[in-house]
Amino acid sequence: MPDNDLSSALQTALQTAQRKQTPLNLAGGGSKAFYGRLRSGQTLDINAHRGVVNYAPEELVITVRSGTPLARIEALLADRQQMLPFEPPHFGTTASIGGTIACGLSGPARPYRGAVRDHLLGCRIINGKGEQLKFGGEVMKNVAGYDVSRLMVGAQGTLGLLLEVSIKVLPMPKQNLTLCLEQNEDEALQTFSRLANQPLPLSAASHYQGVSYLRLSGSEAGVAAASAAIGGEELDNAAHFWQQECEQKHDFYANQEQPLWRLSLPPASAPLALPEQYLSWGGAQRWLRGDHDAALLRQLAQQHGGHAELFRGDSREADNLPPLKPGLFKLHQQVKHAFDPQGILNPGRLYQKI
Amino acid sequence: MSQLESTAQPLSDAERARFLTALGAILAGESLLHDAEELRPYECDGLSAYRTLPLAVALPATLEQLQATLKICHQMQIPVVARGAGTGLSGGALPHSEGLLLSLAKFNQILEIDQANLSARVQPGVRNLAISEAVAHLDLYYAPDPSSQIACSIGGNVAENSGGVHCLKYGLTLHNVMEVNIVTIEGELITLGGASLDSPGYDLLAAIVGSEGLLGIIVEVRVKLIPKPATIQVLLAAFNQLNDAGSAVAAIIAAGIIPAGLELMDKLSLQAAEDFVHAGYPTDAAAILLCELDGAEAEVGQQVEEVRQLLQMHGANEVRLARDEQERQQFWKGRKAAFPAVGRLAPDYYCMDGTIPRSRLSEVLEKMAQLSEQYQLPVANVFHAGDGNLHPLILYDANNDGELEKAEQFGGDILELCVAVGGTITGEHGVGIEKINQMCVQFNNLELLQFHALKAAFDPSGLLNPGKAVPTLHRCAEFGAMHVHHGELPFPDLPRF
Numbered sequence: 001m002p003d004n005d006l007s008s009a010l011q012t013a014l015q016t017a018q019r020k021q022t023p024l025n026l027a028g029g030g031s032k033a034f035y036g037r038l039r040s041g042q043t044l045d046i047n048a049h050r051g052v053v054n055y056a057p058e059e060l061v062i063t064v065r066s067g068t069p070l071a072r073i074e075a076l077l078a079d080r081q082q083m084l085p086f087e088p089p090h091f092g093t094t095a096s097i098g099g100t101i102a103c104g105l106s107g108p109a110r111p112y113r114g115a116v117r118d119h120l121l122g123c124r125i126i127n128g129k130g131e132q133l134k135f136g137g138e139v140m141k142n143v144a145g146y147d148v149s150r151l152m153v154g155a156q157g158t159l160g161l162l163l164e165v166s167i168k169v170l171p172m173p174k175q176n177l178t179l180c181l182e183q184n185e186d187e188a189l190q191t192f193s194r195l196a197n198q199p200l201p202l203s204a205a206s207h208y209q210g211v212s213y214l215r216l217s218g219s220e221a222g223v224a225a226a227s228a229a230i231g232g233e234e235l236d237n238a239a240h241f242w243q244q245e246c247e248q249k250h251d252f253y254a255n256q257e258q259p260l261w262r263l264s265l266p267p268a269s270a271p272l273a274l275p276e277q278y279l280s281w282g283g284a285q286r287w288l289r290g291d292h293d294a295a296l297l298r299q300l301a302q303q304h305g306g307h308a309e310l311f312r313g314d315s316r317e318a319d320n321l322p323p324l325k326p327g328l329f330k331l332h333q334q335v336k337h338a339f340d341p342q343g344i345l346n347p348g349r350l351y352q353k354i
Numbered sequence: 355m356s357q358l359e360s361t362a363q364p365l366s367d368a369e370r371a372r373f374l375t376a377l378g379a380i381l382a383g384e385s386l387l388h389d390a391e392e393l394r395p396y397e398c399d400g401l402s403a404y405r406t407l408p409l410a411v412a413l414p415a416t417l418e419q420l421q422a423t424l425k426i427c428h429q430m431q432i433p434v435v436a437r438g439a440g441t442g443l444s445g446g447a448l449p450h451s452e453g454l455l456l457s458l459a460k461f462n463q464i465l466e467i468d469q470a471n472l473s474a475r476v477q478p479g480v481r482n483l484a485i486s487e488a489v490a491h492l493d494l495y496y497a498p499d500p501s502s503q504i505a506c507s508i509g510g511n512v513a514e515n516s517g518g519v520h521c522l523k524y525g526l527t528l529h530n531v532m533e534v535n536i537v538t539i540e541g542e543l544i545t546l547g548g549a550s551l552d553s554p555g556y557d558l559l560a561a562i563v564g565s566e567g568l569l570g571i572i573v574e575v576r577v578k579l580i581p582k583p584a585t586i587q588v589l590l591a592a593f594n595q596l597n598d599a600g601s602a603v604a605a606i607i608a609a610g611i612i613p614a615g616l617e618l619m620d621k622l623s624l625q626a627a628e629d630f631v632h633a634g635y636p637t638d639a640a641a642i643l644l645c646e647l648d649g650a651e652a653e654v655g656q657q658v659e660e661v662r663q664l665l666q667m668h669g670a671n672e673v674r675l676a677r678d679e680q681e682r683q684q685f686w687k688g689r690k691a692a693f694p695a696v697g698r699l700a701p702d703y704y705c706m707d708g709t710i711p712r713s714r715l716s717e718v719l720e721k722m723a724q725l726s727e728q729y730q731l732p733v734a735n736v737f738h739a740g741d742g743n744l745h746p747l748i749l750y751d752a753n754n755d756g757e758l759e760k761a762e763q764f765g766g767d768i769l770e771l772c773v774a775v776g777g778t779i780t781g782e783h784g785v786g787i788e789k790i791n792q793m794c795v796q797f798n799n800l801e802l803l804q805f806h807a808l809k810a811a812f813d814p815s816g817l818l819n820p821g822k823a824v825p826t827l828h829r830c831a832e833f834g835a836m837h838v839h840h841g842e843l844p845f846p847d848l849p850r851f
């Protein structure tokens with residue numbers, strides 16, 4: 001598909017929808033259609049709005065239109081030995097950068113290099129009133145006005161249609177190496193916490209079926225020194241392993257018909273008395289398959305200071321995300337109203353009532 | 355000077371008395387100040403050209419007192435200005451003459467240090483440096499290190515999204531804060547973010563960080579802690595040309611190296627710093643660059659050599675590596691004392707804070723030199739060069755008639771120059787009252803209205819720090835009319851973004 005700037009056409013579409021009060025379903029590549037609640041409304045396709053607006057490797061920044069395929073951006077960065085620091089999952093070949101930012105999902109490197117929101121520098125959006133607005137920019141430090149750009153991350157398109165995003169990129173590490181340690185879950189969590197307390201070039205830490213996987217990234221000398229200090233077996237074909245984890249292609253995830261729960265916890269939380277889990281993010285993410293009592297999982301997660309989310313599941317009538325406390329929920333509604341007073345942008349996608 | 359716009363009606367004597375009585379019922383003697391003499395220490399923040407006495411100062415000691423105080427203000431429609439340590443440089447904590455100044459000074463406890471999860475829960479009045487000091491024995495620290503870190507509060511840091519010399523590698527306050535408890539103007543306690551790496555719903559934590567006291571009162575902060583690096587080395591490079599130093603910065607980043615700190619000082623500022631603290635800077639240089647590298651020992655050793663070569667290739671005529679921790683501290687001492695050092699060169703100085711794309715550095719420096727010539731005011735330059743954040747310090751004497759206004763105009767021109775080259779009017783000091791007019795240059799009316807709508811979602815009655823950070827459209831219309839001299843925008847020769 002050729003590059004195209006469809007900003008005005010998209011704006012007209014939103015203005016019309018606003019006038020007629022037509023709810024819209026903003027659609028990028030569709031790779032994350034499984035995520036969030038059921039989609040409703042008239043589909044507005046953003047896919048063709050694509051192209052690289054500016055890439056300045058020496059400024060560590062790239063600005064792209066939201067329909068641009070994620071794979072294309074990653075390839076462009078790789079040519080200059082750079083990368084998206086948050087290692088986003090694609091969940092399909094059609095993934096666009098707009099959907100990636102809107103869903104706010106980050107990959108294995110999240111605890112060590114930061115999340116999507118940490119690297120978004122600016123964006124151009126159309127709000128629910130059909131107004132084109134620009135916030136932030138391409139510079140690293142910018143505190144003029146409220147940080148509206150980052151508010152868009154994870155909002156799943158309910159606050160604005162992303163037109164363009166500016167993202168901070170980083171140089172690729174010169175060396176990556178993954179170590180395997182045979183450990184049970186308890187030992188793994190203790191190892192993760194102990195290592196995180198040391199100045200080591202960790203870039204991913206997971207545990208599954210009795211093995212801890214520790215990725216080190218940095219200069220050759222730095223990685224070699226850390227690897228000697230940690231010990232364990234070096235994993236062959238490690239890049240593939242982490243890609244499989246990021247894309248949820250490991251055996252653990254094989255049955256995509258089953259509901260998949262994601263528990264986001266303080267990383268050092270003790271092992272949970274639950275069936276087999278896949279631990280990632282150094283223990284801060286615990287993945288669980290199968291049918292579970294939502295209320296019980298939520299309570300358990302909350303006891304540990306975190307939350308439980310139905311990440312993949314067929315029953316999407318209820319909310320996938322845990323309920324918010326009344327004060328916080330009211331604030332959410334007011335923020336939604338500030339950007340989309342008539343509620344035409346992806347209504348019900350994030351929460352039933354937002 | 356920018357005037358504080360306000361819709362608040364002056365209180366009658368009876369209303370004022372009623373307000374103070376209501377507060378007096380909650381706050382004990384020394385926690386409520388209202389005599390002019392007691393109010394004096396609160397009349398300004400670090401931008402001391404602006405001074406106003408508030409109606410009263412409240413220093414609640416407990417959450418209940420703070421909530422009750424806000425409820426009264428809400429009920430009586432009294433504006434509230436939060437204050438941390440008062441080191442802000444944009445007048446964010448400037449009191450409102452008809453409002454309450456709410457000091458968080460008594461919220462000064464570190465509540466919890468969670469080593470296993472690498473976080474600490476602290477009250478907003480805790481000083482930035484005190485956090486790192488409290489976890490030093492665990493070989494951990496809190497990364498953002500504003501030069502004011504011995505004095506400024508973490509609440510103020512969150513409200514300004516403050517940076518420091520190490521934020522190039524370790525991020526700003528935004529990247530190092532996990533959870534913030536706020537109290538709304540209605541007195542309601544709300545938690546944003548959490549102890550895990552993400553939390554459900556909108557990222558309202560991102561909205562609170564940098565909100566300059568306009569959205570809610572920050573009453574508790576969970577910060578991220580990180581391990582101290584194994585090795586730290588710092589290089590000092592001297593240049594005969596300021597531009598060469600600029601290209602050396604670009605070359606280091608382009609080589610895939612992210613230094614822990616990368617700071618540039620021009621001749622005027624390095625000489626002032628040298629005179630002030632004897633850091634050992636080469637005073638005949640046109641500019642110096644400080645480049646700090648940290649990490650594993652072997653890694654740092656390798657990078658030091660790479661950077662040394664890059665510096666030499668880009669015209670450094672001297673490159674020194676700090677021999678030991680003492681010399682490293684010495685190198686930084688000059689940089690950290692740059693503001694007060696420059697402050698000794700003239701009765702007054704005015705510190706600007708624009709950020710630009712690094713590639714436009716030499717162009718901006720050239721324009722700034724022209725402006726300095728035009729306004730007949732010297733300017734010293736200190737940069738967080740790694741992330742393009744400039745701190746031009748304009749020297750002036752407020753006792754000379756009209757010189758403050760001239761300095762402010764010069765400053766305004768610099769900010770607009772930053773916007774014109776694709777940057778921003780403030781990288782870390784915030785808008786406050788100081789840069790409120792330049793917000794009209796950076797944002798159009800619809801964008802400003804969106805900011806106001808977001809503000810209303812948090813604070814529908816508009817009582818939190820009114821008149822700061824985001825200008826009204828009315829104000830921008832007036833500023834625009836006054837500003838476009840002879841039908842010409844500033845910097846007509848620069849392409850606009």
Ligand SMILES: Cc1cc2nc3c(=O)[nH]c(=O)nc-3n(C[C@H](O)[C@H](O)[C@H](O)COP(=O)(O)OP(=O)(O)OC[C@H]3O[C@@H](n4cnc5c(N)ncnc54)[C@H](O)[C@@H]3O)c2cc1C
Nearest residue numbers: 438439440441442446500501507509510513516517567572
């Ligand atoms: C010598 C010097 C060097 C400096 N160097 C740097 C630097 O390197 N980097 C940098 O970023 N800044 C720097 N600053 C600026 C300043 O120190 C920072 O902006 C700092 O974060 C302000 O903290 P404070 O506690 O003094 O806040 P204040 O000045 O008291 O307040 C600042 C703003 O925050 C609001 N606020 C304060 N506390 C709260 C709260 N609890 N809840 C809600 N709102 C609140 C106030 O209303 C105000 O708008 C420097 C200042 C000085 C004087």
